[in-house]
Amino acid sequence: MSPSKTAAPGRLLTQAAGERQTGTLVVGGHPGGMVYLLEGAVVYAESPAAPGVGELLTASGRLAGRTWQAALDAGAPGARVGRLLLDQGHLTQGELELCVLGAIYDAAYFALSPPTAPVEFRPGATHWLGPVIRVEVAAVNREARRRARLLEEIHPYPRFDTAPVSPVPRPPVERVALTAAQWELLVHADGQRTPADLAQLLGRAGFATILQLRRLAAQGLIEVPGSQNDNSDLVRLPRARGIAVDIRRPVVTLDDGPQVLVATSSASGGPPPQAGEPSKDNGPVYRPPRLARRKPGAKLPKDLAHEPPPVHTGTDEVLLKRIRTALRALR
Amino acid sequence: MAIPGAIGASIVDHTTGFAVATAGAAPDSDHAAAAAGAADVVQAANSRSLFVSAVPHDLLEDLIITTAGGYHLLRPVQTDFDSRLVLYVWLDRIHGNLAIARRRMQKLADELVTSFTS
Numbered sequence: 001m002s003p004s005k006t007a008a009p010g011r012l013l014t015q016a017a018g019e020r021q022t023g024t025l026v027v028g029g030h031p032g033g034m035v036y037l038l039e040g041a042v043v044y045a046e047s048p049a050a051p052g053v054g055e056l057l058t059a060s061g062r063l064a065g066r067t068w069q070a071a072l073d074a075g076a077p078g079a080r081v082g083r084l085l086l087d088q089g090h091l092t093q094g095e096l097e098l099c100v101l102g103a104i105y106d107a108a109y110f111a112l113s114p115p116t117a118p119v120e121f122r123p124g125a126t127h128w129l130g131p132v133i134r135v136e137v138a139a140v141n142r143e144a145r146r147r148a149r150l151l152e153e154i155h156p157y158p159r160f161d162t163a164p165v166s167p168v169p170r171p172p173v174e175r176v177a178l179t180a181a182q183w184e185l186l187v188h189a190d191g192q193r194t195p196a197d198l199a200q201l202l203g204r205a206g207f208a209t210i211l212q213l214r215r216l217a218a219q220g221l222i223e224v225p226g227s228q229n230d231n232s233d234l235v236r237l238p239r240a241r242g243i244a245v246d247i248r249r250p251v252v253t254l255d256d257g258p259q260v261l262v263a264t265s266s267a268s269g270g271p272p273p274q275a276g277e278p279s280k281d282n283g284p285v286y287r288p289p290r291l292a293r294r295k296p297g298a299k300l301p302k303d304l305a306h307e308p309p310p311v312h313t314g315t316d317e318v319l320l321k322r323i324r325t326a327l328r329a330l331r
Numbered sequence: 332m333a334i335p336g337a338i339g340a341s342i343v344d345h346t347t348g349f350a351v352a353t354a355g356a357a358p359d360s361d362h363a364a365a366a367a368g369a370a371d372v373v374q375a376a377n378s379r380s381l382f383v384s385a386v387p388h389d390l391l392e393d394l395i396i397t398t399a400g401g402y403h404l405l406r407p408v409q410t411d412f413d414s415r416l417v418l419y420v421w422l423d424r425i426h427g428n429l430a431i432a433r434r435r436m437q438k439l440a441d442e443l444v445t446s447f448t449s
């Protein structure tokens with residue numbers, strides 16, 4: 001067929017299915033995807049926004065990563081990865097079929113829901129998984145449209161589907177009820193992971209992830225993408241919360257130096273160097289504290305010495321004595 | 332069909348309300364609507380009520396809706412990977428037996444994972 005052109009992906013798929021073709025529909029754009037046909041029936045679909053069978057099975061812990069990799073290495077050239085997993089007893093027929101079925105509809109939504117996209121049909125191209133289950137093209141198209149409608153009904157803002165997810169620092173309501181799936185998403189949303197990243201990370205279907213995120217967005221629990229003024233592309237800076245005023249900290253310059261007590265040569269006998277006086281040995285300047293301090297061993301000034309120290313009676317005294325005895329016992 | 336009195340059955344994705352597979356009849360002959368309804372009911376039970384979260388690690392086992400004419404049974408299918416599926420069976424009130432149906436459905440939901448054919 002013709003090389004890449006802009007068209008409705010669903011229509012081109014229906015046309016290819018009508019001719020009972022075998023091959024792959026490649027849909028460009030974001031996120032885009034691929035739908036694999038075998039004699040006019042959908043056998044697999046994939047999209048960067050939807051975790052594939054391998055990711056679903058390994059992220060959930062159903063298959064060890066190396067089991068999957070071994071099946072992939074051995075089965076991919078002959079397009080019989082699915083067959084191998086069944087034959088080797090890693091998965092049951094039912095599990096694999098349900099998993100593939102879920103992955104097909106999930107990825108097909110992302111590939112087929114855009115009204116127009118750059119599309120291309122590559123005849124003959126098959127998928128390495130091999131045929132596990134066959135789905136009618138009409139059913140896949142219908143479901144993709146229904147899912148798009150479903151999202152519209154929940155919260156009609158598609159920008160939540162692709163932008164990095166940031167939970168709001170403060171919920172707009174007093175009481176928040178979350179499902180387990182929503183909790184999982186919020187806990188893993190760090191302001192940088194996109195819905196697709198979260199789906200891959202958690203091993204959840206891409207559409208189910210978007211569905212939950214739209215529900216959270218409708219409740220005002222996630223930030224509207226683009227609303228935060230991001231100063232940095234890489235690091236999410238902490239933002240001032242609520243109406244509290246930022247603390248204005250004095251600007252620290254190199255001259256101030258850290259307030260560390262460093263004995264300089266002049267501190268031994270002579271008067272301490274005055275503030276601003278350049279130090280001869282480039283080290284940090286010792287600044288005398290504002291309050292005058294007694295030298296060790298010196299007596300109190302007379303006016304203070306006259307006042308008898310306040311006498312503590314009752315429990316305080318008893319307590320102090322007890323502490324003293326306890327301290328002595330420790331020696 | 333192994334369940335006595337069953338009029339129809341389907342496997343429904345309860346996050347999207349999509350009927351993954353269907354068999355027999357559906358209320359109003361509309362499997363899609365039945366699936367969407369089943370998804371709403373499961374979602375209500377899972378998210379908006381305290382019934383399934385009264386005890387930690389408690390899970391929804393099944394939901395039974397009784398009508399004058401029949402029973403509607405919903406049972407989540409447990410898979411290790413993320414599938415979010417629920418088995419829906421529509422039973423005739425006179426010919427159906429709720430106890431037998433529940434037991435058969437439990438077996439069916441377990442077997443579904445081992446031998447699924449759409």
